[in-house]
Amino acid sequence: MIKTDALIIGAGPTGLFTAHQLKLIGLDCEIVDNLDKIGGQCIELYPDKPIYDIPAVPQCTGEELTKNLINQLKPFDIKFHLSERVEEVKKDDVNWIVKTNNGKIFSTPNVIIAGGVGSFEPRKFSVKECEKFENKSVFYSVKDKKIFEGKTVAIFGGGDSALDWAVELSKNSKVNLIHRREEFRGAQATVNKVYALAKEGKINLFTKYQMTSIKGNGELESIDIKNDDDEKKNIKADYALGFFGLIMQLGPIANWGLNLDKKTIEVDTEKFETNQKGIYAVGDICSYPGKLKLILSGFHEGALAARACFKLARPNEKYRFEFTTTSKTLLKRLGKKE
């Protein structure tokens, strides 16, 4: 069991700056995120899109903002637990016991939910029967490409993931690439490669087609696809791979006994605490009268929630407000003074 003063759920900009604030006031923290990288929506949804409303930063991309926030955390030792989703939050006598899907257990007086719009999960096929085959013959990511050797694979999607895997798997498998329109949105070089492989007969291209049903008894046998003009085809396949990006799901957060307003968590505006003592929500996932879903609001919310954590983590000490410009204690924590 990992003990910490505060556990942050979500490694987006708000979670990162909240960690900064916690460490600055002398508390430990650890961060859990379901994505395999730091940055949240900034890195997953708009790494290249410029943001213009971060105070004192006239313009930066989601990726640059993330990099800068990580840099700002450099003086501190913060443990990240990536590719892990928090499944359960329960109270023992004093602390919150937090469990992840990988079996990690945290014990902490403070849980700060900085979860954006929930956790990112792969978008799945809309055909319901696909669930029966999931993780057996239907996948939304590739963990072990060897299983596809010598098999027939149907890849759905038009972005880089779909195209990259079509190119890669065409070396040792029979590849069908199915996409809902003529244009692909992947990198031009990869698109060209796919067309070249299609010409050589290494990839079977089906554009303007989408899945309508999936067939098989235990194991996948074939897939029905249909185009815009209602022309149907049945393609043989041992495996189906879907690459439709990620979608945000509130997921297990809905089961933690928190007061919710649609997909957001209700908080007060003093501590950003939820209806559960010691559980806070900051950033896009929190709601209160006047809430703005801006990154700058997340920073403010995180700074206040961090101060609220102090009381529960250090019940016998008194929190003193200090400035980084003048406080020796803070400068020492920042590694600027011996």
Next chain:
Amino acid sequence: MPKITYITSENETHTIDVDNGLTVMEGAVQNDIPGIDADCGGGMACATCHVYVTEDWFDKLPKKEDGEEDMLDMAYEPKKNSRLSCQIVVSDELDGLKVNIPSKQG
């Protein structure tokens, strides 16, 4: 004020007055129309405000900008008449617009 009609997958019809300049997505969210999630808040980054525009209206709308069609690749059951409602800005010309909301957004 233009009237926009939202038809849910259960065939419930909601006709709402939406201010000029707001998007069809904002009209839905501000009036609690179920089925338009708009997770990213209008940034054309999530495809969860996906709607089907009725045939007679589809060609009358301003054309899709770069990126919308890419995002629609991710949408739940996209069709020929799919649009992202965050990219449709309401104006007097759109008075009477009808959109169908898919059964799910993802």
